[in-house]
Amino acid sequence: MLQYYLPIIVLFVLAFGFAAFSVGAASFTGPKRYNRAKYDAYECGIEPAPQPMGGGRFPIKFYLTAMLFIVFDIEIIFLYPWAVAFGRLGVFGLVEMVLFIATVFVAYAYVWRRGGLEWD
Amino acid sequence: MPTDIQAPSIAYLPLLPILIVFGAATLGVLVEAFVPAHQRRLSQVVVAVAGLVASLGAVIYLAADGTSRLVAESALAIDGPALFLQGTLCVLGIGSILLLSERRLDRSGGVVVSQAANAPGSREDLRLAESSHVQTEVYPLAMFALGGMLLFPACNNLLLMFVALEVLSLPLYLMAGLARRRRLLSQEAALKYFLLGAFASAFFLYGVALLYGYAGSVDLGDILTATSQAGKSDGLLYLGVAMLGVGLLFKVGAVPFQAWTPDVYQGSPTPVTALMAACTKVAAFGALLRVFYVGFGTSQWDWRPMLWAVAILTMVVGAILAVTQTDVKRMLAYSSIAHTGFILVGVIAINKSGLSGTLFYLLTYGFTTIASFAVVGLVRDSAGEATHLAQWAGLGKRSPLVAGVFALLLFALAGIPLTSGFMAKFAVFKAATEGGATALVVVGVIASAVTAFFYARVVVLMFFQEPTVDGPTVAVPSAYTAVTIAVGVAFTVILGIVPQPVLDLAGKAATFIR
Numbered sequence: 001m002l003q004y005y006l007p008i009i010v011l012f013v014l015a016f017g018f019a020a021f022s023v024g025a026a027s028f029t030g031p032k033r034y035n036r037a038k039y040d041a042y043e044c045g046i047e048p049a050p051q052p053m054g055g056g057r058f059p060i061k062f063y064l065t066a067m068l069f070i071v072f073d074i075e076i077i078f079l080y081p082w083a084v085a086f087g088r089l090g091v092f093g094l095v096e097m098v099l100f101i102a103t104v105f106v107a108y109a110y111v112w113r114r115g116g117l118e119w120d
Numbered sequence: 121m122p123t124d125i126q127a128p129s130i131a132y133l134p135l136l137p138i139l140i141v142f143g144a145a146t147l148g149v150l151v152e153a154f155v156p157a158h159q160r161r162l163s164q165v166v167v168a169v170a171g172l173v174a175s176l177g178a179v180i181y182l183a184a185d186g187t188s189r190l191v192a193e194s195a196l197a198i199d200g201p202a203l204f205l206q207g208t209l210c211v212l213g214i215g216s217i218l219l220l221s222e223r224r225l226d227r228s229g230g231v232v233v234s235q236a237a238n239a240p241g242s243r244e245d246l247r248l249a250e251s252s253h254v255q256t257e258v259y260p261l262a263m264f265a266l267g268g269m270l271l272f273p274a275c276n277n278l279l280l281m282f283v284a285l286e287v288l289s290l291p292l293y294l295m296a297g298l299a300r301r302r303r304l305l306s307q308e309a310a311l312k313y314f315l316l317g318a319f320a321s322a323f324f325l326y327g328v329a330l331l332y333g334y335a336g337s338v339d340l341g342d343i344l345t346a347t348s349q350a351g352k353s354d355g356l357l358y359l360g361v362a363m364l365g366v367g368l369l370f371k372v373g374a375v376p377f378q379a380w381t382p383d384v385y386q387g388s389p390t391p392v393t394a395l396m397a398a399c400t401k402v403a404a405f406g407a408l409l410r411v412f413y414v415g416f417g418t419s420q421w422d423w424r425p426m427l428w429a430v431a432i433l434t435m436v437v438g439a440i441l442a443v444t445q446t447d448v449k450r451m452l453a454y455s456s457i458a459h460t461g462f463i464l465v466g467v468i469a470i471n472k473s474g475l476s477g478t479l480f481y482l483l484t485y486g487f488t489t490i491a492s493f494a495v496v497g498l499v500r501d502s503a504g505e506a507t508h509l510a511q512w513a514g515l516g517k518r519s520p521l522v523a524g525v526f527a528l529l530l531f532a533l534a535g536i537p538l539t540s541g542f543m544a545k546f547a548v549f550k551a552a553t554e555g556g557a558t559a560l561v562v563v564g565v566i567a568s569a570v571t572a573f574f575y576a577r578v579v580v581l582m583f584f585q586e587p588t589v590d591g592p593t594v595a596v597p598s599a600y601t602a603v604t605i606a607v608g609v610a611f612t613v614i615l616g617i618v619p620q621p622v623l624d625l626a627g628k629a630a631t632f633i634r
Binding site: 090 | 123124125127146149150152153154237
């Protein structure tokens with residue numbers, strides 16, 4: 001019974017060892033020069049957006065953008081396997097996908113008409 | 121060359137009630153997008169009510185046809201209980217939509233606020249509370265929630281049931297935060313409901329995963345087959361049933377998963393509270409019945425003690441804590457917890473009359489509840505609804521009609537004869553006695569007596585005390601609220617005097633398809 005799990009345990013040990021080694025080695029060998037940018041929040045390399053004083057409220061437009069991203073992300077996740085199996089799915093698959101995209105499009109139309117795509 | 125993938129066979133006709141409501145909700149989103157602002161409100165009401173009426177028509181058509189069937193690769197069961205509850209939900213849904221459409225009660229002209237995300241008490245928030253600006257997204261939200269509720273009791277597949285649970289819950293979390301007055305309380309309600317609801321959903325999902333480990337399927341029919349086979353690991357079954365039970369009992373508001381109920385019922389806009397109290401309870405009990413009667417129908421000795429304990433706790437805690445409440449909405453919330461306990465007595469009977477009694481109870485309770493919350497919305501002072509019980513003193517002298525109607529509804533909730541509440545309680549208690557749960561019935565009767573005490577206290581308060589000097593006024597509602605209250609009261613009285621046709625209907629509907 002246990003031998004089935006042995007590779008997983010070995011993998012865990014390896015992963016943990018690698019992480020511990022990298023972090024440890026970096027703190028021993030790396031140079032420690034002060035740079036203000038290092039203490040900023042990491043936002044994909046772009047200059048962080050100005051935040052309200054005292055950790056107040058965020059503008060809602062960030063949230064809207066993130067939501068829209070997720071909606072279209074999910075759509076793509078469904079579209080890829082559908083495209084791969086399109087020939088085998090036949091008319092049923094086509095109709096289902098058209099229905100799905102139409103429903104997502106309704107949400108898109110709502111966001112567009114109500115000004116969710118305007119940044120300012 | 122790989123072979124063609126077999127398309128699943130989906131019979132669309134039995135799904136029509138669900139599809140119509142979801143279609144109307146989607147149409148509502150399009151109305152938001154393309155109809156000019158001043159016409160949106162009326163269009164939304166028309167779309168929502170027309171959708172629910174059409175859905176009710178489809179339910180009646182399917183019920184008249186009378187064939188129970190498993191559809192969509194047996195993921196959904198369109199049978200008697202499902203159709204009975206779907207029909208109930210459509211009618212109660214129309215009532216909730218009409219309450220949401222009420223314009224005359226709040227002096228600003230709407231029950232929901234247009235920007236619920238504003239910080240309570242901020243200048244913008246105070247301005248919006250008085251402005252005539254309303255948002256109409258609440259209609260598509262309510263319709264999506266109702267669509268999920270129609271789906272919930274019909275699910276024969278635990279994974280689909282989880283999807284339905286989320287579809288009905290997510291809009292409700294949002295709607296709880298939309299009250300126009302007392303914004304802080306409303307936002308607190310939304311946050312609490314969301315956090316606790318997400319927690320309960322996680323329990324539900326974990327239970328589904330364990331049951332899949334047990335039976336190798338999430339289909340209720342397959343789980344039933346698995347429970348009658350030897351050599352399965354029962355630990356997975358017990359844990360799975362318990363966790364699934366936590367998720368479902370949270371939604372119906374049973375003790376010890378009731379903590380959210382009073383806060384959410386109090387903080388939400390009253391029409392949304394009516395929707396939650398009536399429709400969510402109907403839908404969640406439908407799912408609970410199907411899971412325990414179909415999926416675990418032969419393993420009842422494993423889960424019956426658990427439900428026994430929950431039912432006793434629910435009746436006792438709900439009834440006793442309701443006595444101490446000083447707010448009308450909180451009192452009705454605790455009374456709804458006690459009623460959850462009474463309905464659970466019917467569930468535990470595990471026989472045909474238990475099932476039909478529970479269905480009948482849900483119908484009567486839904487109508488009485490929706491009408492009582494509608495009446496709560498009428499009593500107002502300058503700060504909005506006057507929900508403190510002390511403010512209701514002497515209401516009978518100020519407005520005998522409204523106080524009389526509310527007294528009647530309270531008598532029905534207490535289960536006084538000649539009201540629907542009596543017939544409903546009688547039906548479930550009788551079924552439980554037949555099902556060998558006499559001890560539970562004794563507890564139920566005692567708890568009913570306790571609930572009768574605090575309902576009667578409100579009636580005494582309204583009729584036998586002098587009104588306070590600057591007490592609340594009773595607003596005159598428009599036809600929307602008036603119709604809802606009238607229909608609710610009519611059902612309460614008619615089902616109390618001539619319940620037999622509806623009892624027969626519930627009896628005819630009370631057969632699950634496996």
